[in-house]
Amino acid sequence: MRTRALVKRIIRQFIRDKRTLAMMFLAPLLILTLVNLVFSGNDYDPEIAVISNSEQIASQLEKADNSFIVYENKKRAAEDLENEKLDAIVEINSPSTKITLEGSNPTANKAVMMTVEKTLKSLTPQNHQQSSMETEIDYLHGSADMESFDYIGPFLIGFFIFFFVFLIAGVSFLRERTTGTLERLLATPMRRWEMVAGYVLGFGIFTIIQSAIIVSFSIYVLDIMMAGSIWFVILITLMLAVTALSLGTLLSAFAKNELQMIQFIPLVVVPQVFFSGLFNIETMADWLQPLSYLMPLTYGGQAIRDVMIQGGGWSEIYDEVLVLAGFSLLFMVLNVLALKKHRKL
Amino acid sequence: MTSVIQVFDVSKNYSSQRVLENISLNVKKNEIYGLLGPSGAGKTTLVKMIAGIETPTKGSIEVLDTPMPNLQNMTRIGFMAQSDALYVELSGHENLEFFASIYGLKGTKQKERIEHAASLVNLTEFLKKPVQQYSGGMKRRLSLAAALLHEPEILILDEPTVGIDPVLRQSIWNELYKLSDAGTTILVTTHVMDEAEKCGQLGMLRDGRLIASGSPQQLKESTASATIEDAFLYYGGVRNEN
Numbered sequence: 001m002r003t004r005a006l007v008k009r010i011i012r013q014f015i016r017d018k019r020t021l022a023m024m025f026l027a028p029l030l031i032l033t034l035v036n037l038v039f040s041g042n043d044y045d046p047e048i049a050v051i052s053n054s055e056q057i058a059s060q061l062e063k064a065d066n067s068f069i070v071y072e073n074k075k076r077a078a079e080d081l082e083n084e085k086l087d088a089i090v091e092i093n094s095p096s097t098k099i100t101l102e103g104s105n106p107t108a109n110k111a112v113m114m115t116v117e118k119t120l121k122s123l124t125p126q127n128h129q130q131s132s133m134e135t136e137i138d139y140l141h142g143s144a145d146m147e148s149f150d151y152i153g154p155f156l157i158g159f160f161i162f163f164f165v166f167l168i169a170g171v172s173f174l175r176e177r178t179t180g181t182l183e184r185l186l187a188t189p190m191r192r193w194e195m196v197a198g199y200v201l202g203f204g205i206f207t208i209i210q211s212a213i214i215v216s217f218s219i220y221v222l223d224i225m226m227a228g229s230i231w232f233v234i235l236i237t238l239m240l241a242v243t244a245l246s247l248g249t250l251l252s253a254f255a256k257n258e259l260q261m262i263q264f265i266p267l268v269v270v271p272q273v274f275f276s277g278l279f280n281i282e283t284m285a286d287w288l289q290p291l292s293y294l295m296p297l298t299y300g301g302q303a304i305r306d307v308m309i310q311g312g313g314w315s316e317i318y319d320e321v322l323v324l325a326g327f328s329l330l331f332m333v334l335n336v337l338a339l340k341k342h343r344k345l
Numbered sequence: 346m347t348s349v350i351q352v353f354d355v356s357k358n359y360s361s362q363r364v365l366e367n368i369s370l371n372v373k374k375n376e377i378y379g380l381l382g383p384s385g386a387g388k389t390t391l392v393k394m395i396a397g398i399e400t401p402t403k404g405s406i407e408v409l410d411t412p413m414p415n416l417q418n419m420t421r422i423g424f425m426a427q428s429d430a431l432y433v434e435l436s437g438h439e440n441l442e443f444f445a446s447i448y449g450l451k452g453t454k455q456k457e458r459i460e461h462a463a464s465l466v467n468l469t470e471f472l473k474k475p476v477q478q479y480s481g482g483m484k485r486r487l488s489l490a491a492a493l494l495h496e497p498e499i500l501i502l503d504e505p506t507v508g509i510d511p512v513l514r515q516s517i518w519n520e521l522y523k524l525s526d527a528g529t530t531i532l533v534t535t536h537v538m539d540e541a542e543k544c545g546q547l548g549m550l551r552d553g554r555l556i557a558s559g560s561p562q563q564l565k566e567s568t569a570s571a572t573i574e575d576a577f578l579y580y581g582g583v584r585n586e587n
Contacts, residue, residue: 005446009432009439016434016475184430184491187396188447189419344400345414 002190006198024210028160029217036149036222044111046087049077053093064119088112097135103142104309105151141310150225154304155278161237162244163269169203170248170261186343192336207241227311239324240300246331253338272297299323349374349530355404364390365553377525379544380534386550388534396424396501423497427504429484431476437487438472448495462490481508502533518543538574556580
């Protein structure tokens with residue numbers, strides 16, 4: 001009842017604030033479009049399995065470039081490829097060569113093709129039969145015409161939703177405190193959890209609309225690769241938005257004004273970009289890598305990628321969705337506790 | 346007559362700073378009790394504790410025979426904060442609707458109460474306007490209306506008449522008298538000395554201490570002062586000499 005009153009009020013306030021609505025719905029579209037236009041690739045060290053009926057060729061490859069790892073067992077290689085431990089499998093059964101790429105990441109694809117080409121060329125003087133080889137290329141996921149944006153796009157969708165919802169929800173909740181209305185609410189019998197629930201539900205309604213708009217825009221206008229179901233993507237982005245929403249309202253308790261809320265961006269939002277998988281985590285220092293487990297965006301970004309690029313369904317994403325739900329619940333509980341600062345009951 | 350607000354030896358610290366020291370007071374049913382003191386005296390802190398928002402560091406507070414803070418009790422208290430705690434994007438009506446729903450008023454009852462509270466503060470014709478376009482005085486009146494919606498037995502008003510023109514101030518006071526006659530107990534803070542004369546009982550607050558209490562008449566007579574201001578100076582001065 002009281003929560004419903006709060007939800008209704010938030011919806012009304014939001015609709016009056018056209019500019020914030022625009023920031024939530026249109027700004028991510030603008031930025032995604034820009035990134036789509038300007039994006040360029042980066043360096044990448046691929047992992048390539050070598051399977052060959054000739055042990056000599058296999059060990060030569062392994063010596064020539066440390067990207068290559070000799071696998072005896074074709075099935076194990078295929079499994080590792082599926083689990084993204086490998087970027088590609090090269091099968092050399094002369095006279096034919098078959099390359100199977102994992103395919104999700106265009107940067108990795110390019111790096112694999114370059115490494116294989118370069119290594120085979122360097123081996124040619126010693127081994128003439130290779131030049132006459134026919135090469136067959138297969139993709140496990142994606143395809144040869146996949147662009148870099150197809151790989152980073154799913155991640156950016158998650159990121160921008162996270163960023164804008166975090167900021168808008170945080171500032172709104174903060175304003176409730178600075179304008180004195182929080183104190184006014186605390187003079188009513190409204191419980192702290194009712195207040196937090198009202199905020200999550202009220203903003204949640206807008207984040208559903210936001211998720212739907214951004215995801216549809218990316219797929220139908222920016223023509224980003226979409227292998228799975230759009231509903232799964234919307235579900236994941238929604239979970240990510242609720243996480244951002246609960247985190248934003250929680251952190252606003254520790255900000256005195258809007259500027260201090262903005263100061264949380266470099267502390268909370270920016271690290272997510274670096275540690276959540278947009279950049280390759282494997283190339284970072286070992287002690288830094290576990291940080292990625294603390295970032296909600298790691299789970300959101302991974303799940304969106306699973307659906308959009310690899311066509312994954314519920315069985316691929318449910319664990320990430322559950323982790324995000326867990327984050328949201330944790331932040332909400334902490335927020336109920338943080339409100340104790342303002343009223344003990 | 347029974348006491349509906351009882352404050353027992355209450356002190357309040359914010360970190361190491363002492364804001365209120367050993368305050369005890371009683372407010373009887375139907376009374377209009379005024380807390381008089383300059384800004385910084387601790388008036389707001391005291392009424393917030395009585396309203397159940399803050400908790401005392403030492404001592405205890407009972408409202409309607411129930412120790413505060415207590416959520417059930419809060420439905421029986423109306424609170425008007427010092428700042429206009431309103432949602433400026435919303436219309437006056439939407440603000441009242443929100444607060445009414447929080448107190449569990451719905452349907453025709455809600456409509457009736459909103460109409461009644463709005464007419465009390467002369468805002469009926471402005472209810473459709475967004476609060477953004479309200480003047481300072483109109484916002485104060487809307488805050489007052491919001492505090493009256495659920496027909497509280499106890500009304501706590503923190504500086505209700507700041508920035509309100511004298512004519513309107515008079516009409517608000519008339520309203521408070523009417524509410525008091527109808528059985529509402531009113532606790533009001535003010536730093537305006539002449540406004541204090543309008544209260545039935547007064548508590549004088551200075552530097553976190555209650556320096557005197559009684560009816561305005563008693564306070565003036567016992568200090569042989571012509572005005573409340575003189576009486577305040579007298580009590581404030583006595584404490585300084587000690």
